[in-house]
Amino acid sequence: MSLPKAELHLHIEGTLEPELAFELATRNGLTLPYADTDELREAYRFEDLQSFLNLYYELMAVLRTERDFEDLANEYLERAAAQGVRHAEIFFDPQAHTSRGLELGTVVEGLWRALGDSESKHGVSTRLILCFLRDESAESALATLEAAKPYLDRITGVGLDSAEVGHPPAKFREVYEAAATLGLRRVAHAGEEGPPEYITEALDVLGVERVDHGLRCVEDPVLVERLVRERVPLTLCPLSNVRLRTVETLADHPLPAMLDAGLMCTVNSDDPAYFGGYAGDNFDAVRGTLGLSEERLRELARNSFLASFLEDDEELRARYLAEVEAYEFR
Ligand code: HPA
Numbered sequence: 631m632s633l634p635k636a637e638l639h640l641h642i643e644g645t646l647e648p649e650l651a652f653e654l655a656t657r658n659g660l661t662l663p664y665a666d667t668d669e670l671r672e673a674y675r676f677e678d679l680q681s682f683l684n685l686y687y688e689l690m691a692v693l694r695t696e697r698d699f700e701d702l703a704n705e706y707l708e709r710a711a712a713q714g715v716r717h718a719e720i721f722f723d724p725q726a727h728t729s730r731g732l733e734l735g736t737v738v739e740g741l742w743r744a745l746g747d748s749e750s751k752h753g754v755s756t757r758l759i760l761c762f763l764r765d766e767s768a769e770s771a772l773a774t775l776e777a778a779k780p781y782l783d784r785i786t787g788v789g790l791d792s793a794e795v796g797h798p799p800a801k802f803r804e805v806y807e808a809a810a811t812l813g814l815r816r817v818a819h820a821g822e823e824g825p826p827e828y829i830t831e832a833l834d835v836l837g838v839e840r841v842d843h844g845l846r847c848v849e850d851p852v853l854v855e856r857l858v859r860e861r862v863p864l865t866l867c868p869l870s871n872v873r874l875r876t877v878e879t880l881a882d883h884p885l886p887a888m889l890d891a892g893l894m895c896t897v898n899s900d901d902p903a904y905f906g907g908y909a910g911d912n913f914d915a916v917r918g919t920l921g922l923s924e925e926r927l928r929e930l931a932r933n934s935f936l937a938s939f940l941e942d943d944e945e946l947r948a949r950y951l952a953e954v955e956a957y958e959f960r
């Protein structure tokens with residue numbers, strides 16, 4: 631669906647399509663343990679978040695040079711633009727690369743080669759959000775933030791991702807305080823596989839402005855009431871939830887009930903190369919399977935721009951919001 635939208639929950643490493651993975655492996659003299667792209671696609675059957683993360687981290691080995699990260703981001707931006715994405719706030723996982731011996735600068739400079747001229751080249755404005763891996767230590771997160779200091783002019787905020795259960799937000803209190811002091815915006819994954827308490831903790835201890843996923847808030851009516859009252863944006867990822875078995879089928883997804891409850895929901899793709907669709911595909915899926923009305927779809931698109939970190943360019947936000955209102959559904 632080409633309805634204008636902002637994508638607020640997108641892991642750039644999760645946009646690595648099998649074709650590009652093989653191309654980069656060849657370019658870098660590496661051999662993937664899969665015969666071809668079909669065999670690799672066969673491996674995209676996940677039991678849960680961890681079984682996905684295992685493949686996600688394994689395939690990243692093909693990303694080695696600035697050019698690799700540039701190509702990865704350019705392919706994503708081109709696909710996103712074709713599906714109506716006008717603004718993208720892009721997550722990246724520095725520790726997944728520095729732990730393999732890459733310099734943080736290789737990752738940031740490489741991504742920036744694509745992001746820097748994305749508005750003129752793809753018609754997509756961008757922001758970059760550095761994510762800490764929550765299954766790594768708090769000290770490693772602090773060291774990552776320290777290493778990122780030379781690149782802060784290119785980084786808008788910090789996030790928290792990877793294996794959730796057993797790694798509550800409070801583990802990262804100190805690094806989030808440091809990030810806030812540096813003027814960085816704060817988001818965190820919470821309530822994807824983890825309990826509703828992690829959502830509360832992300833808000834109260836980490837001071838996050840948006841909750842990534844936040845799906846499990848529906849288990850706690852008091853929390854839902856708070857999220858509605860405080861207008862906390864949730865970056866939902868419906869196709870991801872199906873593939874990682876957070877919901878049984880798309881038809882069971884609580885998005886319609888969440889919208890009816892007054893939650894500020896947005897729809898995003900998470901790791902589109904792995905979960906069967908980009909942002910527009912997620913919109914198509916919730917329209918088709920959940921039967922969302924045009925007004926609900928417009929609300930989701932409006933929310934995405936309202937929840938985006940465009941405070942430094944309110945003129946651009948207003949332009950995007952006008953595009954949402956003017957959009958004619960087909
Ligand atoms: O869906 C996700 N959840 C947590 N961590 C992640 N890292 C990439 N994708 C995800």
Ligand SMILES: [Zn+2]
Binds near residue numbers: 639900
């Ligand atoms: Zn995610």
